[in-house]
Amino acid sequence: MESQNTITQPTKGFIVFKSNLTTTSTTPVAKNPIVEDFKKDLRDAEFFKLDNKTVDELKDFLPQNLRGDEIASAFHLYSRGVKALDLAKNAKASSFLKEGERETLYNTAYLIEVLENANIPEIPRPEALYEANFKPELAIYESPFAIAPQPNQVSFEKRSSFLEPILQEAQGRAADFARDKLKNIATKAIKSGGEKLLSQGSKVVAETALKIGTKAATTVAGKAAGTAIGAALGTAIPIPILGQALGAAVGFLSEKLLKPILKGIKKLLSVVTGEKDTRKQLAYLGLTGMVIGLGIGSLPLIAVSGAVGLGSLALITSGAVVATGIFASVSAAVAAFLSISFMAILGPILIGIFVVPITVALILFIINSGAFVTPYGGYDIAPPGALENLYIEVIKEPNPEGPFANNQTQTITYTITIRARQGTLTNISFTYECEVFADYDRDCPTTPDLRNIRAGPSSQTPQSYPTFQAATPIIISTDDPYVITYEVVYRGGSFNDSLVIDTFIVNADAPNAPGQEASAAASIIFGTPPTGCFEVSDNAALWPGTYRTNMERAVNTLVSQHSAFAAKVCSGGGRVNLCYDPIAVDAWGWHTHDARCDIRFDNTSNTGVSGGLSNPNNALFILTHESSHHLQFVMGSLQVAYEDLIGRRAELPFCTDGRGDNMPTEAFAEMNALYVQVPSYWCGGTFQSRYPIHYDFAERCVFSASPDCSP
Amino acid sequence: MINLLTKNKFFIILVIVLVITFILNLFLKEKPNDKESLPPKSNQANYQSLTPGTSTKEDVLDKLGKPVAEEENGGILNYSSSSSERPHQVVLEENNIKLIKEIVTLRDEKKTIDIQNVYGKPKNVLYGDRSSAGFHLFIYPENGIAYIGQAESGLLLEVWYFPPTTFELFKTTYASEYSLTLQQSQ
Numbered sequence: 001m002e003s004q005n006t007i008t009q010p011t012k013g014f015i016v017f018k019s020n021l022t023t024t025s026t027t028p029v030a031k032n033p034i035v036e037d038f039k040k041d042l043r044d045a046e047f048f049k050l051d052n053k054t055v056d057e058l059k060d061f062l063p064q065n066l067r068g069d070e071i072a073s074a075f076h077l078y079s080r081g082v083k084a085l086d087l088a089k090n091a092k093a094s095s096f097l098k099e100g101e102r103e104t105l106y107n108t109a110y111l112i113e114v115l116e117n118a119n120i121p122e123i124p125r126p127e128a129l130y131e132a133n134f135k136p137e138l139a140i141y142e143s144p145f146a147i148a149p150q151p152n153q154v155s156f157e158k159r160s161s162f163l164e165p166i167l168q169e170a171q172g173r174a175a176d177f178a179r180d181k182l183k184n185i186a187t188k189a190i191k192s193g194g195e196k197l198l199s200q201g202s203k204v205v206a207e208t209a210l211k212i213g214t215k216a217a218t219t220v221a222g223k224a225a226g227t228a229i230g231a232a233l234g235t236a237i238p239i240p241i242l243g244q245a246l247g248a249a250v251g252f253l254s255e256k257l258l259k260p261i262l263k264g265i266k267k268l269l270s271v272v273t274g275e276k277d278t279r280k281q282l283a284y285l286g287l288t289g290m291v292i293g294l295g296i297g298s299l300p301l302i303a304v305s306g307a308v309g310l311g312s313l314a315l316i317t318s319g320a321v322v323a324t325g326i327f328a329s330v331s332a333a334v335a336a337f338l339s340i341s342f343m344a345i346l347g348p349i350l351i352g353i354f355v356v357p358i359t360v361a362l363i364l365f366i367i368n369s370g371a372f373v374t375p376y377g378g379y380d381i382a383p384p385g386a387l388e389n390l391y392i393e394v395i396k397e398p399n400p401e402g403p404f405a406n407n408q409t410q411t412i413t414y415t416i417t418i419r420a421r422q423g424t425l426t427n428i429s430f431t432y433e434c435e436v437f438a439d440y441d442r443d444c445p446t447t448p449d450l451r452n453i454r455a456g457p458s459s460q461t462p463q464s465y466p467t468f469q470a471a472t473p474i475i476i477s478t479d480d481p482y483v484i485t486y487e488v489v490y491r492g493g494s495f496n497d498s499l500v501i502d503t504f505i506v507n508a509d510a511p512n513a514p515g516q517e518a519s520a521a522a523s524i525i526f527g528t529p530p531t532g533c534f535e536v537s538d539n540a541a542l543w544p545g546t547y548r549t550n551m552e553r554a555v556n557t558l559v560s561q562h563s564a565f566a567a568k569v570c571s572g573g574g575r576v577n578l579c580y581d582p583i584a585v586d587a588w589g590w591h592t593h594d595a596r597c598d599i600r601f602d603n604t605s606n607t608g609v610s611g612g613l614s615n616p617n618n619a620l621f622i623l624t625h626e627s628s629h630h631l632q633f634v635m636g637s638l639q640v641a642y643e644d645l646i647g648r649r650a651e652l653p654f655c656t657d658g659r660g661d662n663m664p665t666e667a668f669a670e671m672n673a674l675y676v677q678v679p680s681y682w683c684g685g686t687f688q689s690r691y692p693i694h695y696d697f698a699e700r701c702v703f704s705a706s707p708d709c710s711p
Numbered sequence: 712m713i714n715l716l717t718k719n720k721f722f723i724i725l726v727i728v729l730v731i732t733f734i735l736n737l738f739l740k741e742k743p744n745d746k747e748s749l750p751p752k753s754n755q756a757n758y759q760s761l762t763p764g765t766s767t768k769e770d771v772l773d774k775l776g777k778p779v780a781e782e783e784n785g786g787i788l789n790y791s792s793s794s795s796e797r798p799h800q801v802v803l804e805e806n807n808i809k810l811i812k813e814i815v816t817l818r819d820e821k822k823t824i825d826i827q828n829v830y831g832k833p834k835n836v837l838y839g840d841r842s843s844a845g846f847h848l849f850i851y852p853e854n855g856i857a858y859i860g861q862a863e864s865g866l867l868l869e870v871w872y873f874p875p876t877t878f879e880l881f882k883t884t885y886a887s888e889y890s891l892t893l894q895q896s897q
Binding site: 166168591593629632633634635636637639640641643644645646648649662663664665666668709711 | 793794795796797816817840841843844845846861863864866868890891892
């Protein structure tokens with residue numbers, strides 16, 4: 001697809017579907033295994049298409065002028081929470097669309113409606129996808145550029161009379177497996193959902209007047225005009241995809257233009273071969289072509305000529321007429337081809353018959369076995385709903401939340417709710433921590449400004465305690481959360497332009513799981529704390545409380561302790577929005593460099609260690625790593641200088657990132673992150689001792705206010 | 712079918728045609744390079760007077776001297792650049808230059824605008840490992856030149872020289888690890 005790549009003709013145009021997140025939920029959406037599987041298959045395969053035979057079998061349930069690409073488009077949009085009727089209405093209202101382009105979208109909308117109504121277990125329910133995608137709102141707009149499929153958008157290239165999705169067939173075993181799986185799911189879903197829509201009616205059809213299930217008539221019309229030509233040429237013309245008008249046009253051309261030409265060719269063949277029977281003429285012609293094909297080693301020429309020649313011979317013996325013999329001809333060609341190359345391809349055939357099925361069966365067995373023995377999401381990911389600890393849930397809420405102006409005395413009431421998730425908690429202990437982030441040193445308020453500690457099971461009236469230790473209960477049962485409240489007075493002027501992070505840690509033994517720890521933090525902002533250009537933003541999804549606090553703390557640390565680095569990152573101008581976007585991100589963070597969400601984050605990792613946001617140090621590490629990608633864009637010279645750093649390749653790969661020198665841009669980001677903070681899965685020693693060349697370069701070039709970036 | 716064989720001598724002619732076409736095919740078959748290249752253009756890019764597709768290994772040794780290192784049994788010749796970490800590379804195929812990768816550092820003071828002043832805006836772009844930092848592969852297939860650079864800053868990392876070709880063939884021949892679209896790199 002060269003045209004999508006042409007950057008000198010931005011007006012060529014693409015259509016982008018973007019689902020804007022609208023959730024107001026304050027908690028992350030629990031991961032649904034069916035949704036996750038569905039999305040993973042689509043990520044692995046990216047593009048897939050049903051074969052013509054299957055489409056023909058399903059034609060009663062499909063739009064009349066289906067091109068075929070719409071099935072993959074529908075799957076991708078459906079997986080992003082797009083609703084069929086929304087798409088149909090949006091397409092109808094989008095005046096910039098041409099009629100054919102709009103029809104592509106109507107087809108796609110109908111297929112989404114089919115998926116919405118399909119009753120098969122592999123297809124997630126539309127409500128689940130809508131929730132998992134944070135209740136998206138669909139927007140369609142024109143764009144001069146195309147980008148790869150994003151978690152919340154799909155691009156289509158404008159063709160002459162239709163839209164083609166910017167989806168590529170992924171390569172590799174996983175992609176092949178996913179593609180086969182999706183084709184199977186699509187076939188079942190179209191039957192299931194299509195039958196239901198035929199019986200109960202379709203909202204998309206009502207909205208768009210799309211024609212469903214009448215494709216057969218069109219096909220017949222197209223075939224009627226095109227069969228003679230197809231047969232005469234000895235190859236299949238894809239008439240079934242032609243519309244009625246095109247079919248008629250082909251018919252007209254065949255009658256007025258091609259017929260005389262064919263007549264002339266027939267006469268010529270008669271002279272050359274000495275035969276008057278068209279079938280014999282074609283046999284000679286085909287076999288001659290096949291022999292020439294053999295001579296020059298042209299497989300297509302062998303196959304096509306074989307189809308004509310041997311197919312015609314088959315017709316001679318069967319007595320059938322040429323006009324109906326095209327399928328026999330193709331069969332004969334296959335037989336001919338097999339006979340020609342039989343010995344050469346015997347091995348592959350045997351492999352196909354015996355080895356492939358056994359291998360596939362073995363792979364399926366391994367995969368299915370793995371599905372039963374592997375915990376949900378792998379060994380490192382908590383089950384849906386759990387954020388940090390499987391046994392203890394801690395929630396901390398400040399009231400009022402702020403932010404507050406400088407020079408005002410504020411009294412904040414904090415409420416901590418502790419729940420036992422899976423059984424009564426015993427051997428409980430509490431730890432209270434507080435930290436002030438500012439350009440000056442300041443301690444958090446203590447007694448008497450930390451006051452009115454009250455605690456007790458939620459079912460009872462809370463009691464007053466002098467300290468948190470004194471408020472520690474003997475047990476916390478599953479059906480009766482333990483609630484602690486306390487007040488903190490922040491004296492006016494003492495906390496100007498600061499970020500105060502207040503953390504409460506609970507240690508306890510759960511049944512069969514001693515030594516559990518869970519924590520919750522709340523942050524309060526006074527004035528304008530040093531956050532540089534960074535903004536912890538809810539532009540993707542709402543940040544869960546603890547993750548938000550850890551990210552705010554990370555921002556503050558980066559800006560206050562590594563100001564030269566932060567200044568460089570911010571030198572590009574504008575805000576660097578930091579978004580919580582667990583759907584988009586595979587592993588902790590992703591720099592997308594867009595104004596809405598410059599960097600996106602998640603706590604989990606699909607491939608490695610989770611905890612990118614639940615651990616404050618990890619949050620600082622991943623923030624620095626992703627900010628370094630932003631830095632590469634705004635100060636590209638640092639990347640160029642790094643690539644020429646003497647001796648850097650000898651130190652790679654980092655023990656935290658195996659990509660090594662194959663991806664120097666990742667090595668640059670990882671170097672900076674390790675300079676600021678090693679992650680929880682660090683391999684021991686210090687960054688300086690393990691990677692002295694990188695440490696030196698980071699210090700004198702990237703983190704220095706007077707950079708020395710010499711090699 | 713046997714009747715057809717005996718009734719006509721057509722098949723004898725076929726055998727003769729087969730033998731002739733086979734022999735002709737052996738002698739006249741185009742070399743792979745010919746399929747990957749377009750005819751040289753007057754404005755084909757060259758490096759140090761070396762023209763990919765036509766210049767030979769001998770020309771390379773004559774112009775650039777002895778390489779600092781060789782890879783793949785002499786198929787790749789490395790020459791020192793202004794970076795000690797990244798050498799210039801000359802890739803040979805059947806004794807002809809297939810590709811030259813010129814390394815550009817900050818010290819070279821060479822920018823994307825220098826190439827654009829000669830060849831105009833790049834016609835095509837591909838995305839690779841460095842795209843997460845905004846460094847993409849910009850290509851002028853018909854002129855036999857491409858560069859890895861950053862549009863925002865005009866910085867260059869590499870300039871590639873190759874025989875003029877089509878974009879599709881460039882992708883498969885020289886940039887198979889690059890993509891048409893931006894990929895997620897975390």
